[in-house]
Amino acid sequence: MNLNTINTYLKQQQLDIRTTHDARFMDQKCTPDVISTVAECIQNYESDTFCVTDIWNSEFASKTVVRFFQKPIPTDKRSSSEYDKFFSQPIKMMSYAGILKLVPEHKGRSNYYEIANKELLDYLAVRDRNAYEFLVAYLTEVLFQSNILSLFNGFFVDQDSSAYDRLKSGFERYIIQHTPINTEVEVRRIFTKILNPLAVEQNKAGTRGGRYSKDNIRYEELLYNRLNFRDLNKPKDMPRNLFLEQQPAIIDQEIYRIDKAKRQVKRYQGTASEVHPNLVGEANHAHHIFPQSHYIELSDTLENLIVLTAEEHFEFAHRKSSTSIVSSGYQMICLLSKIGSIRKSRKKNDNFYSLLTYFNMLEVGLNTTELPKLKGTPDQITDNLILFIADYYINAIGSNPYNINYNNFITMSDKLYQSNSLIITEVFRQEVNDLFGDDVIPNVHLGTRHTLNIIAELAVQ
Numbered sequence: 001m002n003l004n005t006i007n008t009y010l011k012q013q014q015l016d017i018r019t020t021h022d023a024r025f026m027d028q029k030c031t032p033d034v035i036s037t038v039a040e041c042i043q044n045y046e047s048d049t050f051c052v053t054d055i056w057n058s059e060f061a062s063k064t065v066v067r068f069f070q071k072p073i074p075t076d077k078r079s080s081s082e083y084d085k086f087f088s089q090p091i092k093m094m095s096y097a098g099i100l101k102l103v104p105e106h107k108g109r110s111n112y113y114e115i116a117n118k119e120l121l122d123y124l125a126v127r128d129r130n131a132y133e134f135l136v137a138y139l140t141e142v143l144f145q146s147n148i149l150s151l152f153n154g155f156f157v158d159q160d161s162s163a164y165d166r167l168k169s170g171f172e173r174y175i176i177q178h179t180p181i182n183t184e185v186e187v188r189r190i191f192t193k194i195l196n197p198l199a200v201e202q203n204k205a206g207t208r209g210g211r212y213s214k215d216n217i218r219y220e221e222l223l224y225n226r227l228n229f230r231d232l233n234k235p236k237d238m239p240r241n242l243f244l245e246q247q248p249a250i251i252d253q254e255i256y257r258i259d260k261a262k263r264q265v266k267r268y269q270g271t272a273s274e275v276h277p278n279l280v281g282e283a284n285h286a287h288h289i290f291p292q293s294h295y296i297e298l299s300d301t302l303e304n305l306i307v308l309t310a311e312e313h314f315e316f317a318h319r320k321s322s323t324s325i326v327s328s329g330y331q332m333i334c335l336l337s338k339i340g341s342i343r344k345s346r347k348k349n350d351n352f353y354s355l356l357t358y359f360n361m362l363e364v365g366l367n368t369t370e371l372p373k374l375k376g377t378p379d380q381i382t383d384n385l386i387l388f389i390a391d392y393y394i395n396a397i398g399s400n401p402y403n404i405n406y407n408n409f410i411t412m413s414d415k416l417y418q419s420n421s422l423i424i425t426e427v428f429r430q431e432v433n434d435l436f437g438d439d440v441i442p443n444v445h446l447g448t449r450h451t452l453n454i455i456a457e458l459a460v461q
Contacts, residue, residue, distance in 0.1 A: 001123040002351045006137050009120065013098040015138075016145040023179035025096040025142055026190050027089035031224040032132040032197075037064060038090040039124035039131070040260065042100075042115070049103050051110040056087040064256060094121070097138055126264045126352065127302070132222065136201045139194055148174055152195065156204050164212035167195075197222055225253065257300035262286035268352055269307040275337045276312075276449060278420040285313040289334045290365035291326055298365065303342065303358040306334045309449075316453040329456030332393035335362070336410070337417060339382050346378055355381060366392065386410060398460035402436045409435065409459055416452040424451050 014020065042050070044060040055061060065086070091113065094100045101116040115121055124131045143149040148171065155167040171194075172187045181187055192207050199206030199217040206217040265286050273283040285308045292299040308317060317334065319325045338358065345353040355378060362371055362385070372384040390406040412435055415428065424432075429441045432455060440458055441451060 001119050002349055003133060003137060006120065006123075006134060007141070009117065010097070010138060010141040013141075014145075015096070015142045016147075017142070017175070018146060018178050020096070021179055022096060023175055023181045023187075023190070024089070024092045026093060026139065026194050027085075028189050028193060029085050029089040029224065030093045030135070030193055031222055032128040032135060034086065034224045035090045035093070035131040035135070036124055036126070036128045038087055039094070039121050040064070040263075041087075042091075043121060043125045049112050049114050051112050052084065052088045052091055053110065055091070056083045061087075064260075094124075099124070122267075123351075126268075127261070128223070132197065132200075132219065135197045139197060143194075146174075146178075152198060155195075156199070156202050159205055161212045164207065168207075254296065254299060258292065261300040261302055261305055265302055265305045266307055269341065272307075273309050273312060274306045274341050275308060275333060275452070276417065276419070277340070278418060279422060279448060281309045283307045283309045283312075285310055287313050287317050287334070289331060289338065290361070293324070295365060298361055301357060301361055303338060303353055303361050304365070306338055306341075308334075312449060312453075316449070327453075327457065328393060328397055329458070329460035330453060332389060332460055333413060333452060333456045335389050336386055336413065339386060340417065343379075343382060359385070362389075368392075393460045400459075401461060402438065402458060404435055404459060409455070412455065413452060416448055419448050421448060423447055 015025065017023070017025065038055070041055050041058060041061045041064065045055060045058055047054070056065075065083075091100065095102060095113060099115070099117045099120050100113040103112040103114055120134070124134055140149065143152060151167050151170050151174075155163045157163075168188075168191060171191055172184045175181050175187045175190075176184070188210065192210075196206040196217045199213075200219050200222060203216055205213045205215060207213055208217075208221075266284065269283070271283055273279065273281060286305045287308050288295075288299065289304050289306055290298050295304070298304045312330075314323075316330045317327060319327050342353040342355055342358055345351070346355070356374070359371060359374060363369065370388075372381075372388050374381055376384075387407070387410070390410050394400050394404065394406045394409065412432060416424075423445055424441070424447075429446075432441045432451065433439055436455070436458060440454065446454075
């Protein structure tokens, strides 16, 4: 799923307000984070058909909403009105967009839905940013089909209080004329949720407190749950863990974000190890390449998570099964293997992984500004990154005691990455020993996974 696919899909939907006479194409709770969370709740619901109450009473919703949004449990009757809006408004928006569809033959007072576009629902569930990108495309298409996009574009050109007042009053008249909404106050409840995502996308001013904002709207202002550790100023001499211990609400948020990222990566990758994608073995561990304890800012980054088997996770990535000890050699292998997953994502054109995000993650994790420039084709960029990572780990982090050529190491590790054999051959064993100039792999029956771990440990020391 990518923006071109989304735009093509939206153009095929009937979104003209003058035809649908439906004002619930957008609402107050339709923020990127809420939309993504509700999409994931639907994604994890076991039945093909559901009503709003089914989703908010689901076990998955109870776990996620309480932790992330700091709310009472969804089954608490005292909060039923708030939860009705929290779940129903994004569900109605998704129905209007054609992601869900009503089940007309279902009897009862409640509306029942089923998934009409699973690929797009999954896209929304991955992360808040996906929901934001969808919102911008969706709102733009709704306004275009409804012939009022020019109202908004006029405001983005003039950017002053007068232009804002013209837009606001014009939108109020339009919605009252074409939908059951009959008061300006009710129109204003959705106006901000429509204007501000478009303002963020165009890096323009929007609205705050019902008035012209004067300065540009920031992405964080779109979110229902705005509290974010990245917005706070951590004292430079205070360890991250201690700082976060003093911010309990942020801890809950980050646990939710991290767990969500892990769920989505494991869902996407399936049960094959990303380090050995062609080997049989149950891979159900999502491992932080750059550890969560030291790089909290990367903890919910999909590109920093890699799916491993239990053995790869606890015996190779972490030495002696201690999650506080990270193997530099295997960290290098994980970074190289993640590039393989990013390449596969690019070939699928599904935008699950981002090469730019991976690049930025490397700058933070390796604390370097010496990465190769993002020039050339995606394959050329990833080839350059592979060379840089191997060279950096073997010759900068490590001292290269075996004086191995990092190009030859890349070739050797790639053979193990591509292998579909659980054990190595005698010929390959000799190739490894020749590379290191020593009998580092004495046993031909050593497993492929163990061999890769051994040569990584020897290369980076």
